[in-house]
Amino acid sequence: MNYTRKLTIALAGAASIVLAASACSSEGGKQETAAGGADTPELTIAMITHEVPGDSFWDKVRAGAEAAAEKSNVTLEYSSDPEATKQATLIQTAIDKKVDGIAVTLAKPEALKGAIKKANEAGIPVVGLNAGLDHWEELGLTEYFGTDESVAGEAFGERLNEVGAEKTLCVIHEQGHVALETRCSSLAKTFDGDSETLYVDGASMPDVKSSITSKLQEDKDVDYVATLGAPYAMGALDAVDNAGSDAKVATFDTDKNLIGAIQDGLVEWAVDQQPYLQGYLAVDGLWLYNVNGNVSGGGKAVLTGPSFIDKSNIDDIKVFAEKGTR
Amino acid sequence: MSQTLTAREPVSETSEKTLRVGQRSLLSRFMRRPEVGSLLGAIVVFVLFFALAEPFRQASSLMTVLYASSIIGIMAVGVALLMIGGEFDLSAGVSVITASLAAAILSFQLNLNVWAGAGLALALALTIGFVNGVILVRTKLPSFLVTLSMFLMLQGLNIAVTKLITGKVSTDSIRNMDGFASAQVVFSSYVPIPGLGVSVRITVLWWILFVAVATWVLMRTKVGNWIYAVGGNAESARAVGVPVAKVKIGLFMTVGFFAWFSGMHLLMASGVQQSGEGVGNELLYIMAAVVGGCLLTGGYGTVIGAAIGSLIYGMTKQGIVYAGWDNNWIMFFVGAMLLLAVVVNMWVRTQSSKR
Numbered sequence: 221m222n223y224t225r226k227l228t229i230a231l232a233g234a235a236s237i238v239l240a241a242s243a244c245s246s247e248g249g250k251q252e253t254a255a256g257g258a259d260t261p262e263l264t265i266a267m268i269t270h271e272v273p274g275d276s277f278w279d280k281v282r283a284g285a286e287a288a289a290e291k292s293n294v295t296l297e298y299s300s301d302p303e304a305t306k307q308a309t310l311i312q313t314a315i316d317k318k319v320d321g322i323a324v325t326l327a328k329p330e331a332l333k334g335a336i337k338k339a340n341e342a343g344i345p346v347v348g349l350n351a352g353l354d355h356w357e358e359l360g361l362t363e364y365f366g367t368d369e370s371v372a373g374e375a376f377g378e379r380l381n382e383v384g385a386e387k388t389l390c391v392i393h394e395q396g397h398v399a400l401e402t403r404c405s406s407l408a409k410t411f412d413g414d415s416e417t418l419y420v421d422g423a424s425m426p427d428v429k430s431s432i433t434s435k436l437q438e439d440k441d442v443d444y445v446a447t448l449g450a451p452y453a454m455g456a457l458d459a460v461d462n463a464g465s466d467a468k469v470a471t472f473d474t475d476k477n478l479i480g481a482i483q484d485g486l487v488e489w490a491v492d493q494q495p496y497l498q499g500y501l502a503v504d505g506l507w508l509y510n511v512n513g514n515v516s517g518g519g520k521a522v523l524t525g526p527s528f529i530d531k532s533n534i535d536d537i538k539v540f541a542e543k544g545t546r
Numbered sequence: 547m548s549q550t551l552t553a554r555e556p557v558s559e560t561s562e563k564t565l566r567v568g569q570r571s572l573l574s575r576f577m578r579r580p581e582v583g584s585l586l587g588a589i590v591v592f593v594l595f596f597a598l599a600e601p602f603r604q605a606s607s608l609m610t611v612l613y614a615s616s617i618i619g620i621m622a623v624g625v626a627l628l629m630i631g632g633e634f635d636l637s638a639g640v641s642v643i644t645a646s647l648a649a650a651i652l653s654f655q656l657n658l659n660v661w662a663g664a665g666l667a668l669a670l671a672l673t674i675g676f677v678n679g680v681i682l683v684r685t686k687l688p689s690f691l692v693t694l695s696m697f698l699m700l701q702g703l704n705i706a707v708t709k710l711i712t713g714k715v716s717t718d719s720i721r722n723m724d725g726f727a728s729a730q731v732v733f734s735s736y737v738p739i740p741g742l743g744v745s746v747r748i749t750v751l752w753w754i755l756f757v758a759v760a761t762w763v764l765m766r767t768k769v770g771n772w773i774y775a776v777g778g779n780a781e782s783a784r785a786v787g788v789p790v791a792k793v794k795i796g797l798f799m800t801v802g803f804f805a806w807f808s809g810m811h812l813l814m815a816s817g818v819q820q821s822g823e824g825v826g827n828e829l830l831y832i833m834a835a836v837v838g839g840c841l842l843t844g845g846y847g848t849v850i851g852a853a854i855g856s857l858i859y860g861m862t863k864q865g866i867v868y869a870g871w872d873n874n875w876i877m878f879f880v881g882a883m884l885l886l887a888v889v890v891n892m893w894v895r896t897q898s899s900k901r
Contacts, residue, residue, distance in 0.1 A: 302823075305816075317607075330818045394822070398714070
């Protein structure tokens with residue numbers, strides 16, 4: 221058929237362009253990375269998070285977990301579901317698979333209680349990461365790797381005091397998320413000026429931008445915009461521009477683009493909880509527990525943050541951020 | 547006559563086919579049932595994961611799969627009935643959460659026995675269904691619009707009211723309140739299966755019961771006939787004296803009941819409820835019904851089909867994890883499996899009607 225032939229020609233044309241363009245670029249783009257490997261006993265570890273699919277933050281948690289897994293001859297089985305009941309079901313799935321260890325985020329601890337108890341009964345060690353600082357012990361987890369959201373929020377508020385901010389807009393990109401609410405409320409606790417919370421729809425960047433823009437147009441007193449995730453800081457920069465406001469932007473969490481923005485002085489700072497480290501330590505913690513009986517933290521949580529990224533340390537961190545690990 | 551036993555055909559095809567029903571062999575009559583395609587789909591999915599994923603072969607894994615299916619499946623019973631009756635409910639996903647939040651907040655704030663809170667939540671869930679139904683019947687707007695509005699309003703109310711009352715985005719725990727323990731037994735306990743050494747979540751048993759009751763209503767009662775008639779052609783149903791408005795309102799309230807039941811399971815499983823959940827689940831319920839042979843246009847389908855549709859979803863979602871496939875691809879595989887199931891379903895239907 222005529223149509224099919226046209227399609228074939230078009231496809232062939234496209235394929236040859238791709239082939240021609242596939243000569244290696246030495247910079248930028250996806251570069252080959254070297255792989256390690258180990259001859260220690262093979263283990264299977266399940267990591268089960270409350271990730272909303274496609275978030276750059278979780279990419280780094282996973283990258284850390286995978287790096288630790290590869291170094292230690294561990295098969296990492298990553299799965300996630302933002303809904304608590306479904307996350308609990310995934311834990312049950314891991315128990316059914318008789319994995320050697322489970323790393324889990326406790327964003328909604330109550331709902332996971334039963335599943336974690338079953339893992340303990342099955343003799344599978346469980347560690348926590350990222351969310352659940354107040355609950356991991358009572359739930360019977362062996363170790364916990366993460367930050368304290370309220371400590372991070374308070375640190376953010378104090379930093380705002382240091383730079384003399386007067387009115388801050390705290391932008392929550394997922395309505396109903398406990399950790400995000402904690403960040404804003406803790407920020408308000410230590411911050412001497414006014415702080416106001418703004419809810420935006422994190423699934424839609426145009427909405428994030430236009431909501432912040434309207435708010436800044438309406439309220440000229442805002443001199444700092446605090447976002448709770450790196451991509452939203454970039455959106456906030458646009459919004460500040462559009463609104464013709466003088467407000468500065470600072471954020472929680474980082475990503476590759478944000479590092480550039482800090483270096484260029486567009487974003488003031490980022491409070492980092494080092495997601496790569498969380499993923500890495502959780503897998504490594506389970507590995508150590510399995511092969512050597514080690515437990516980190518001495519009964520306390522192992523904190524991975526908060527650490528500030530700003531102009532003073534950006535050059536050191538940039539190298540790692542470009543690899544997608546910070 | 548046998549028409550009440552075999553499910554109805556889409557209206558356009560009925561006349562010629564009813565003439566031939568008497569002459570059909572048992573096999574071809576079986577093949578003509580709406581859920582046969584999805585049954586084949588389910589067998590394909592089961593065999594696939596049975597072969598690929600070693601943990602899938604254990605009894606305990608099967609229980610996990612059944613549990614995951616029942617969570618979707620219980621709601622799919624109500625949603626399938628509604629779809630056979632010719633309507634949609636996009637608010638079904640969040641109204642589950644509304645029921646759960648209402649029970650938790652009312653029990654905690656008013657210091658009620660958990661069962662009393664659950665009872666008030668039931669009244670609320672039925673009211674939501676009633677309101678959906680009445681607006682639909684009165685305004686004659688498509689159910690898509692009516693329930694889409696309800697979906698958005700409930701989504702907002704869930705978060706706003708919860709935050710207003712509790713100051714947080716989740717409810718206070720009702721775990722140690724009176725009546726919680728017994729409610730947990732009813733809605734969320736594990737029932738040991740003698741001889742197998744595993745336990746089944748009680749929702750699976752409830753699910754089977756609900757499917758059986760709904761199937762009986764559809765196939766053996768006057769109300770069942772009404773539902774098919776209203777979904778097939780509301781005008782001619784009205785002409786022969788079927789109370790169309792009451793049937794539709796009743797169906798929306800049935801969805802409300804199942805939303806309440808699912809909400810109670812969520813609440814009793816953990817004792818707290820997050821306000822932001824539930825969005826998107828309505829599509830899974832509709833998907834389960836469609837995969838199971840319900841037509842988007844109404845008047846055709848079965849509840850057993852919707853149960854098989856939920857089972858396909860549960861097996862796929864968990865099976866992918868058991869098989870250790872990359873998590874990033876999960877929704878793609880779920881979608882592809884569902885498409886496969888629907889296509890097999892359609893193919894079987896056209897093949898069997900050719901003969």
